[in-house]
Amino acid sequence: MYKENPNSTLPENPNTIVWKYLDLSKFLDLLLSQKLFMSRSDKFEDQYEGTFSEPTFEEIKKLSENNPEFLDYYKSKREKVIISSWHINEYESFAMWQIFTQNSEGLAIQSTIKRLQNALIPEKNYDQFIGEVNYIDYKKEYIPFEDAFFPFLFKRKSFQYEREVRIISDVSSNTIAINDGLKINVDINQLIEKIYIHPKSENWYKKLVIELVDKLGFDFEIEKSDLESDILI
Template sequence: MYFDNSNIKLTATNSTIVWKYLDLSKFLDMLISKKLFMSRSDKFEDQYEGTFSEPTFEEIKRLSTNNLGFLDYYKTHREKVVISSWHANAYESFAMWQIFTKNNEGLAIQSTIGRIKEALQTENHYEQYIGEVNYIDYKKDFIPFDDNFFPFLFKRKSFQYEREIRILTDVSNKSISIDNGLKIEVNLSQLIEKIYIHPKSENWYKKLVIELVEKLGFDFKIEISDLESDILI
């Protein structure tokens, strides 16, 4: 279930459009399981994920001088936080297609912040929070200790193009171990407003996606990518 947290920054409104770019196998897994996959925070490609900026690390070392468990807690905490990443943009992003899909195949789910909040009400086992990522200089900028999610909502400035909105869950209070991630209950009909098929995909692939969605019992609106529009001279 979604919960508000006054310490988590979210300037985006409920009407803000967000996107998730993913390959067909991950999309089908979502439809079949009717669950949203959230990746363990230390499994992202960015090695800085969930770590501290240098000024923050120095402050944490100072605080842990007489409490050695303080620093160890934050090291292991990354294994207990799971994340679902979304891209905030009013339009499709050519860069996101390039980064998150391969071989001219893949899909983009279009939703809004408001739809995500409503869709998460189905989940009763884990508390969900939504926040926007802050892009900082990890050599100079200090990350404030506002809550347990503080290191997971900051990334290096070189990732600013991602314009990332995150769904976050902390399972530290659950007696479970997480391998690569966690699947959570979600109302897919509420979550997914539209589906866009890769702009460079072949016709057979587009037809396959449409048929699979129908056979699995969903009636999502499937759009042709705006990047596929004919050139007018």
């Protein structure tokens, strides 16, 4: 289970469908280790990850005039916040396949908000939260910073297509070495409701995925991509 964060929001319906698109190697690592990889926030492609909007930065600069450590604290925090990103969508997304799988040998995990919550296994050294990302104009809009996670639950409007929900943890109170990220314990059977195989994959690959999942002792549903449907004329 995870800890509620009163300052983060989630879709009202706990059965809201979420997706993670990934390559076969990362999927197998998830099944074999039964651990979910959480990326270090400053390693994301978006260089603005965990930073401030301009109005927020101006306010924080004023607050840190006589206390430079205040700003330094937020700068260093990016190295100690870890994130697992999921995409809200009732259906598969062609764009997500294109962005997050490098070739035709990818998979998509289908889950729900409730399943994510139930899949998290409590960690002794840090809390885990789940929140929906807000997409704003970083030049004009203000990000409230009453909460330690505030910059990590906001992104620029250019990323609105991601419709992101995040599992997020702050490990700054620990001496854990996280390098590019950290693996956290999860209940795989709760985490994964279904697996969808890449729409451009070949039959041998589909059979391989089915065989690997079976040999590893899992029985979640494996679906052919809806984007692979036969053309009707």
